[in-house]
Amino acid sequence: MNQRNWIYLGLILLLLAIGVWINLPNNPGIHIGNFNRDLDTRLGLDLRGGLQVLLEADLPADQQVDQESLEVARQIMENRSNALGVEEVSFQTAGTRRLVGEFPGATNVEEVLATIQKTGLLEFVDMGTTPPAEGTIVVTDFATGSSTQPTPAATEVSPTLAATDTANTTDPAATPAVGETQPEVWHTVMTGAELDEVGVSTDQLGDYMVTFSLKPESAQKFAAYTSQNVGKVLGIVLDKKVISTPSIQSPITEGRGDIEGGFTQQSANALAVQLRYGSLPIPLKVVESRVIGPSLGSDSLQKSLIAGIVGLVIIILFMLLYYRLPGGVADLAILLYALVLLSLFKLLPVTLTLPGIAGLMLSTGSALDANILIFERLKEELRAGRTLGQALPVAWRRAWPSIRDSNIATLITCIILFWFGSAFGASIVKGFAVTLMLGVMVSLFTALIVTRTFLTLALGAVKPKNLARWFGI
Amino acid sequence: MLDILGKRYYFFALSLLLIIPGMIMLATLGIPLAIDFKGGSLLEVSFDSGKAPQPADVIGVYNELGIQDARVQATGPDILIIRSPFMEDAVRSQVVDAMQERFNDTVTIRRFDSVGPSIGQEVASRAAMAVALAALAVIIYITYAFRGIPHAFRYGVCAIIAMIHDVLVVLSISAIGGHFLGWQIDSLFLTALLTVIGFSVQDKIVVFDRIRENTSILRRIPFERLVNHSIVQTLQRSINTQLMTVEFMLLALALFGGVTLREFAVILLVGLFMGTYSSIFIAAPFLVLWENREWRGWFGRNKKANALS
Numbered sequence: 001m002n003q004r005n006w007i008y009l010g011l012i013l014l015l016l017a018i019g020v021w022i023n024l025p026n027n028p029g030i031h032i033g034n035f036n037r038d039l040d041t042r043l044g045l046d047l048r049g050g051l052q053v054l055l056e057a058d059l060p061a062d063q064q065v066d067q068e069s070l071e072v073a074r075q076i077m078e079n080r081s082n083a084l085g086v087e088e089v090s091f092q093t094a095g096t097r098r099l100v101g102e103f104p105g106a107t108n109v110e111e112v113l114a115t116i117q118k119t120g121l122l123e124f125v126d127m128g129t130t131p132p133a134e135g136t137i138v139v140t141d142f143a144t145g146s147s148t149q150p151t152p153a154a155t156e157v158s159p160t161l162a163a164t165d166t167a168n169t170t171d172p173a174a175t176p177a178v179g180e181t182q183p184e185v186w187h188t189v190m191t192g193a194e195l196d197e198v199g200v201s202t203d204q205l206g207d208y209m210v211t212f213s214l215k216p217e218s219a220q221k222f223a224a225y226t227s228q229n230v231g232k233v234l235g236i237v238l239d240k241k242v243i244s245t246p247s248i249q250s251p252i253t254e255g256r257g258d259i260e261g262g263f264t265q266q267s268a269n270a271l272a273v274q275l276r277y278g279s280l281p282i283p284l285k286v287v288e289s290r291v292i293g294p295s296l297g298s299d300s301l302q303k304s305l306i307a308g309i310v311g312l313v314i315i316i317l318f319m320l321l322y323y324r325l326p327g328g329v330a331d332l333a334i335l336l337y338a339l340v341l342l343s344l345f346k347l348l349p350v351t352l353t354l355p356g357i358a359g360l361m362l363s364t365g366s367a368l369d370a371n372i373l374i375f376e377r378l379k380e381e382l383r384a385g386r387t388l389g390q391a392l393p394v395a396w397r398r399a400w401p402s403i404r405d406s407n408i409a410t411l412i413t414c415i416i417l418f419w420f421g422s423a424f425g426a427s428i429v430k431g432f433a434v435t436l437m438l439g440v441m442v443s444l445f446t447a448l449i450v451t452r453t454f455l456t457l458a459l460g461a462v463k464p465k466n467l468a469r470w471f472g473i
Numbered sequence: 474m475l476d477i478l479g480k481r482y483y484f485f486a487l488s489l490l491l492i493i494p495g496m497i498m499l500a501t502l503g504i505p506l507a508i509d510f511k512g513g514s515l516l517e518v519s520f521d522s523g524k525a526p527q528p529a530d531v532i533g534v535y536n537e538l539g540i541q542d543a544r545v546q547a548t549g550p551d552i553l554i555i556r557s558p559f560m561e562d563a564v565r566s567q568v569v570d571a572m573q574e575r576f577n578d579t580v581t582i583r584r585f586d587s588v589g590p591s592i593g594q595e596v597a598s599r600a601a602m603a604v605a606l607a608a609l610a611v612i613i614y615i616t617y618a619f620r621g622i623p624h625a626f627r628y629g630v631c632a633i634i635a636m637i638h639d640v641l642v643v644l645s646i647s648a649i650g651g652h653f654l655g656w657q658i659d660s661l662f663l664t665a666l667l668t669v670i671g672f673s674v675q676d677k678i679v680v681f682d683r684i685r686e687n688t689s690i691l692r693r694i695p696f697e698r699l700v701n702h703s704i705v706q707t708l709q710r711s712i713n714t715q716l717m718t719v720e721f722m723l724l725a726l727a728l729f730g731g732v733t734l735r736e737f738a739v740i741l742l743v744g745l746f747m748g749t750y751s752s753i754f755i756a757a758p759f760l761v762l763w764e765n766r767e768w769r770g771w772f773g774r775n776k777k778a779n780a781l782s
Contacts, residue, residue, distance in 0.1 A: 054592065107582060110566040287589035289565075296517070296583040315717055322713070355664040358741075362668050365718030366675060369710075372717070373679065376710045402682035405618045406675040412614055413607040413671055420603035428660050429600055432667050 008453040019339040039346045044353030049297035050104040054288035057097040065097040069281035122192025127235040131245040142188035194218035198275040200268045208268040209260040219255025227251035323375045324472040329454045330371040337446040355432040363439020370447030374399045478701045481758035495645020505651030507659035510597045512590030516555045521579035523551045534571050608633045622688045632677035635756035639673045639747040661737045669744030680752045683707045696764045715749040
């Protein structure tokens, strides 16, 4: 028994050390292999300000939304949003026909909506022989909305092409020439609108490739262009971002071609999807938008922080005055509870929102309740004339069922709320459930292990004689 | 010893007194739903000059943009909250610019929510479904946890009845606040309600646990006295937990400030107090009421049953 307490104390101190380390202001974060965590407190939009939009499939209500299409739409939305330069943009599916987009710090609704609602633009770009790396944002000469369709015979570029189309081998002089005259503007050969079908298949060796066919009117153009540019790179650019840089191996004369080059089934599919759905696979409309200005967000955060600290101080004083020695022990346990919970929020990570803070406060209440239940029982047993040595285990045994059952009921409620919240995109319900659930689990741990171990050890050290003074009976 | 159960019908009457006026208001005046649940736009702006224009002038700007039914609420010397029906994207972008121009002031957006009409209702009905399912699960769990004593099922049902009581009191208070103070039921209200529900159920189980324990210790005394005894034994704990939790919340929220959060604080305060109150004055008495089948005496048909109890 005694030895077990010392082991527990060791484990608690270890936990304390980990908790303190995680919450150090200049913590470097955890980076082990693929596991990367920066260990920052993540704040929801309601606390840091930003924009949230809810997009819904613009289809008749009774029509099923294809989940794969929704996922593709989500990816496209995320790609488009990244172009805004807002950090940590996220898009998530909510339910079966909605997407939630979050833009921390953004306040210009119109700019964001304009960007994410525009039709994706897929371009095939002449990249000569030294294409930019995939993922680069490039400038092309295809102007969105302009009436001029780009053709392979665009006047200012074709002389250069004519100069280099003589051989398959690289001509070092020609490509830089393009770079010098037009340092960053690449020429668009055709757009995604001219694609007819895109698919994935395998060649004789079983390697994956993306196949495509062109609309009849474009096949001719494309044949002319590819015949002249064998060996050069025809970059595929989606919303001005390079997504693939295949080179032309042979003229594509019949309006059918394929792209190969070390694809896995997944990457081939991904490229095919992007080629096929330069525009969204399903129409989306904005059904809800919420902007929280940075001042309101930081206001709420600051006030809840002050409130939390003041509340905690009052509780600590009350416990100490009312329950004396056990109260002091409970205070230590509550501080450890706060530390562990904060660490968990950073580790998992949990995004803190206002409903989340409400869940957190409620779970702190239940952590206190567990301690109060035990101490009230302890007083009862002491008043009934038991010695301290007898009373402590009895109080624990009797208080435990009520702590267990009341907390399990709360956990059950949390699980159901969380499940509903995620399945139907009710983020308030979800945010509340997550922090309450974690809080209740940690509070069970602190009440049962931490309070008990500390109290047993404290009693061993103090050996109180005057029960009235030490326990406030 | 304190006789709480003997006065149970007074407490029932008190609860009805709290609930019925609010329910009548809800039925006659409707639920004061915020845009979160009925759709619409809410724009909260601050004016950098430190002085907000007259509400009528703001409504004028809205009218010129073709938005009818705008309502303006001043929540500070330089802050206005403007509620209006759902705006189309094109209109939304013009509102702030139009105000800047008209009032010759820099307008900062603090909050700008725009919710489509169907979305809000869905959130509310989904949340209600989640709570209903959770209540069912709690009944099942309590029935299981109390399987060792007679009529375990009753404990779960009584806990949920008391929880519904708490929700009704909160709704009633909000209806009254909605009518007289312009409160609205928004997503923050939903958060408060979830908190109240969580706290309520947890508190019931603590009191019931004492009844469960006493049932096996004190076999000979009548059920009513046993329940009363259990309530009194847990009273100190109830008061302390209530003080701590509520004090914590209250302080937290009093410091929050702001009009919207003040509502939140009041609702939480009332709701959490009810969570403790209903454990003692609703949940436990209902167990006794059920045990005695007191409803048989309610309408004068069987006076004997009442007299026996």
